[in-house]
Amino acid sequence: MDFLFFDFLGKPVWMWLIFLGIVITLMIFDLGVLNKGNHELGVAESLKLSAFYIFIAVLFGGYIWWAWSNGTLVTTDGTNPVASYFQGYIIEKVLSIDNVFVISLIFGFFAIPRKYQYRALVWGIIGVIILRGIMIAIGAELIAAYDWVTLIFAAFLAFTGLKMLVTSEGDPDVSKNPVVKLTSKYMNVTKELHGEKFFIRQPHPASGKMVLFVTPLLVALIVINVADLVFAVDSVPAIFLITTDTFIVYTANIMAILGLRALYFALAALVHRFHYLKYALAVVLIFIGLKGFYSYFFGKFDPYLSLAITIGIIAAGIFYSLWKTRNDPPEGEIPAE
Template structure:
């Protein structure tokens, strides 16, 4: 069992295995117990399940904080593990709200009923665990080998934030999505759903032999995960700008995404009310990107200040959005 004490990407193997065990246990309980039967998730259940995931993520962050204060763990860059975990968690959580709108468009395009959507989202987390791990691993290797890469991350975050402030939003056209077109061209895809199945065996129209066909639910799953990778291009550099400790970056990312899938059904119904959050997130990206340059020129910014500013901006964007849209006709129709 000595291998458990070996270091892998800056932390003992047992820490990585422990975290992944927790994540897969949560997924197994969610998918195998809470949602063993495919059913439509209501807003109330969505909020309760999301509260559970957020509460668990906060408890986990509290454990990280305690372990750091007790001297049981250290970070690769001498930052406060607890503070940087929570900063990364809240940034990823807020940035993921934009992802909800895209996921909603994908499900609508493929005509996926709500009762099958949650299963697709949970299975998508398994792919996210691997794909985010690869992205973060590559990012960590680049930062460790070439420290100046952080300046590129900082400049990219500032440019992305400014772009979000000045470029108007537009709805993506899923019918022109290159991923959708590629899979439909190179795979057998059924025109209709087959319950919760991603693949089915059907006769080939030419030969009559039974062959494997992908279903629209599988295509939706693939496109959702490609979209997540695109969103990760913003969120991963944002967390690396806070800390270069790979374990903190990865765990904060995954904990934020776990709860997002549960929160999707509540947010999808009211995502239009978070319009102004986009501008708060843009300011957060500019702030985090600018902090990299500030740290090198004037010295490190206190992590507690970074967490406070980040939370203030995100909370301000959420509350201002809800206040500005309080007279939204769509909300009045729901009440009526």
């Protein structure tokens, strides 16, 4: 059992296995219990499930505090792991709201019924766990070899935040997505869904031979995972400017993503109420970017102050959005004249 104490990316193997065990258990719970029978997840159930995932994330944050306080967990960069974990988790969670909007557009384009959406998102987390892990590992290696890479991350985040403040983006056209075009060109895609199946064998229209086809549900899943990579371009550098400890970066990211599936069904109906949150998030990205420059040249920024500023900005964006849109009709409803 000595291998459990081997160092892997700055932490003993047993610590990574505990986290992965939590993730796998939650996924089995999702697929085997919550989504048994492909029932539709209502808004009330979605909010309750989201609260459960937030509780699990906070509980894991408590574990990080306990491990840090007794010396079991020591960050590789000397930062406060508790403040770093929660700040990274909150930023990733807020960035997920934009992700929810894009996911709803993708499901709408492929006409995926709600009863199959949750199952697709559960399977999608497998791809996210792998792809985020690869991105975070590459980022950690780059920073370890060249610490000035953090300045590039800082400049990128500050620029992204400024761009979000001054530009207005329209709805993305899913039909022009290069992934959609590539799958349509190089894969046999059925025109209709086949329940929850990702693959199906049926006669090819040209040859009449039985060949393997992919369904629109799988194509939607691929597009969603590629979209997550695009969103990760913002979120991963942001948390690396908070801490370069790979374990904290990865766990904060994945904990936020795990709850996204449950939160999706509530936010998909309410996302229009959070219109002004985009500007609060832009300010947070600018703040994190500027903090990256400060930390590089002058030393670490107080972690609890950084966490408090992040929470304050995002809370202000949420309350202002809800107040400004308090009289707006629900999404898709025509206002009365």
